[in-house]
Amino acid sequence: MTSVLNIIGLEKRFGQQQVLKDFNLDVRQGEIVGLLGPNGCGKSTVLNIVSQLLPAKAAAIELMGQPIAKLGVKARTIMGVCSQDRALYPDLLPEENLDFFARLYGLSTIERRARIEELMNLFGLAAHAKTRVGRLSGGWQQRLHLAVSIVHQPQLLILDEPTAAVDVAAKIELWRLIENLRKSGTSILLTTHQLSEAEQLCDRVALMSHGRVAALGSVSELLSRLQGQTVVKVQSSDHQSTRSHALRLGWRGLQSAGELSFLLDQSITLSEAASALDGPEVSAISVQALTLEDAYLELIGQFDQIDQNTL
Ligand SMILES: Nc1ncnc2c1ncn2[C@@H]1O[C@H](COP(=O)(O)OP(=O)(O)OP(=O)(O)O)[C@@H](O)[C@H]1O
Ligand SMILES: [Mg+2]
Numbered sequence: 001m002t003s004v005l006n007i008i009g010l011e012k013r014f015g016q017q018q019v020l021k022d023f024n025l026d027v028r029q030g031e032i033v034g035l036l037g038p039n040g041c042g043k044s045t046v047l048n049i050v051s052q053l054l055p056a057k058a059a060a061i062e063l064m065g066q067p068i069a070k071l072g073v074k075a076r077t078i079m080g081v082c083s084q085d086r087a088l089y090p091d092l093l094p095e096e097n098l099d100f101f102a103r104l105y106g107l108s109t110i111e112r113r114a115r116i117e118e119l120m121n122l123f124g125l126a127a128h129a130k131t132r133v134g135r136l137s138g139g140w141q142q143r144l145h146l147a148v149s150i151v152h153q154p155q156l157l158i159l160d161e162p163t164a165a166v167d168v169a170a171k172i173e174l175w176r177l178i179e180n181l182r183k184s185g186t187s188i189l190l191t192t193h194q195l196s197e198a199e200q201l202c203d204r205v206a207l208m209s210h211g212r213v214a215a216l217g218s219v220s221e222l223l224s225r226l227q228g229q230t231v232v233k234v235q236s237s238d239h240q241s242t243r244s245h246a247l248r249l250g251w252r253g254l255q256s257a258g259e260l261s262f263l264l265d266q267s268i269t270l271s272e273a274a275s276a277l278d279g280p281e282v283s284a285i286s287v288q289a290l291t292l293e294d295a296y297l298e299l300i301g302q303f304d305q306i307d308q309n310t311l
Contacts, residue, residue: 002028002029002064002065003026003027003028003029003062003065004027004028004029004063004064004155004156004187005025005026005027005050005061005062005063005156005187005189006026006027006061006062006065007023007024007025007026007046007050007060007061007062008024008060008061008062009022009023009024009060010022010023010024010046010049010056010057010060010061011023011056011057011060012042012045012049012054012056012211018211019042019045019211020042020045020046020049020056020211020212021210021211021212022211022212023042023046023211023212023213024212024213025046025189025206025213025216027156027187027188027189028187029185029187030182030185030186030187031182031187031188031203031204032178032182032187032188032189032190032201032202032203033188033189033190033202033203033204033205033206034190034191034192034197034198034201034202034204034205034206035047035189035190035191035206035208036191036192036193036195036198036205036206036207036208036296037207037208037209037300038209038300039193041208041209041210041211042208042211043160043191043208044083044084044160044191047081047083047158047160047189047191048083049061050068050079050158050189051079051081051083051158052068052075052076053081053083063075063078063079063156064078064155076105077105077106077152077154078154078155078156079154079155079156079157079158080149080150080151080152080154080156080157080158081149081157081158082145082146082148082149082157082158082159082160082162083158083160084160084161084164086141086142086145087145087148088133088141088144088145088148089133090132090133090134091132091133091134092132092133093129093130093131093132093133094120094125094128094129094131094133094136094144094147095116095120095125095129097133097144097148098115098116098119098120098144098147098148098151099112099116101148101151101152102115102116102151102152105151105152107151107152115151115153116151119147119150119151120147122147122177123143123144123146123147123177124143124173125140125143125144125147128140138165138166139166139167139170140170142162142163142165142166142170142174143170143173143174143177146159146162146174146177146178150181150186154186155185155186155187156186156187156188156189157181157186157187157188157189158188158189158190159178159188159189159190159191160190160191161190161191161192161193162174162178162190162192163175163192163194163197164192164193171197175197175200175201178190178201179201182201190202195291195292195293195296198219198292199219199292202219203218204216204217204218205217205218205219205222205292207222207296207299207300207303209300209303209304210303210304214299214300214303215299215303219292222292222295222299223290223291223292223295225295225299226254226263226290226294226295226298226299227265228252228263228264228265228290229264229265229266229267229289229290230263230264230266230267230268230287230288230289230290231254231261231262231263231264231287231288231289231290231291231294232246232251232261232262232264232268232273232277232285232286232287233256233259233260233261233262233285233286233287233288234246234259234260234261234262234277234282234284234285235259235260235282235283235284235285236260236279236281236282236283237281237283238281239260241279241281242260242277242279242281242282243260245277245279246260246262246277249276249277250264251263251264252264254294254297254298255297255298255300255301255302256294256297257297259284261294261297263290263294263298268287269287270285270286270287273285273287
């Protein structure tokens with residue numbers, strides 16, 4: 001499959017801090033790739049370099065098979081960018097914002113008129129046509145931001161946390177819009193902290209650790225890396241003894257936030273898990289299928305240890 005975007009061995013430093021180190025990632029025609037990782041691991045830096053908002057060694061990035069530096073201004077017409085800060089004009093109406101950016105991309109008057117009408121309808125913005133953007137709610141501004149980023153029909157769309165700080169209904173609506181863009185052939189690179197978003201939207205997920213992609217694959221490929229199928233979560237007043245007890249049963253300890261979490265190779269019922277781990281210190285047990293959240297916490301934890309040992 002053709003790569004729309006290919007990032008090869010990207011390096012970036014801010015002063016003494018090495019933020020990206022041998023960062024490699026490609027986005028293929030018509031797929032959505034999600035870039036996931038802890039705060040400050042360098043996700044926005046990657047997107048900002050690809051969007052040419054930040055300088056880096058340009059030869060490391062290819063768009064449609066060509067070095068981005070060679071493409072010059074053409075690179076901007078291939079890409080649409082929705083960065084973390086909304087670059088909208090608050091005193092203008094939604095369609096005036098769309099018109100401003102459409103002019104910037106060189107659309108003719110006739111093209112602009114048709115495209116703006118199409119986007120106002122597609123994004124449900126027609127209902128807010130008379131509201132200045134600064135007075136729109138966050139969710140509606142985010143929709144407009146997405147609409148603005150595709151006004152010139154880019155082949156590659158870069159989205160930095162597209163649904164951060166929007167309500168659940170707006171998020172589901174934005175997911176639908178993003179999925180429709182993919183269906184119409186747009187390739188998308190996005191970042192998110194919401195694992196449900198990655199599960200819902202992404203064909204492949206890249207987990208970032210210490211400035212590089214440490215794991216890359218579909219959600220099911222990432223889950224299969226852990227070679228287990230059932231997760232038992234336990235609340236206990238004595239973590240140490242519950243943990244040793246579970247490890248003696250052959251359960252593998254997973255990194256988790258708060259409660260204890262164990263991975264089992266075979267399936268187990270709740271009552272089997274409860275009787276196996278019976279004890280006065282155990283206050284709650286649940287049994288569930290392995291999720292991307294479990295895999296994320298575990299893999300990021302493993303990469304952290306590897307990176308710290310090799311520093
Ligand atoms: N312009 C800059 N100058 C100096 N340091 C920067 C600059 N931009 C980012 N950094 C640093 O680079 C690192 C990576 O930042 P980046 O914004 O790419 O992280 P992120 O993965 O997007 O985080 P988040 O999930 O919080 O959005 C951070 O330590 C940040 O402080
Ligand atoms: Mg960021």
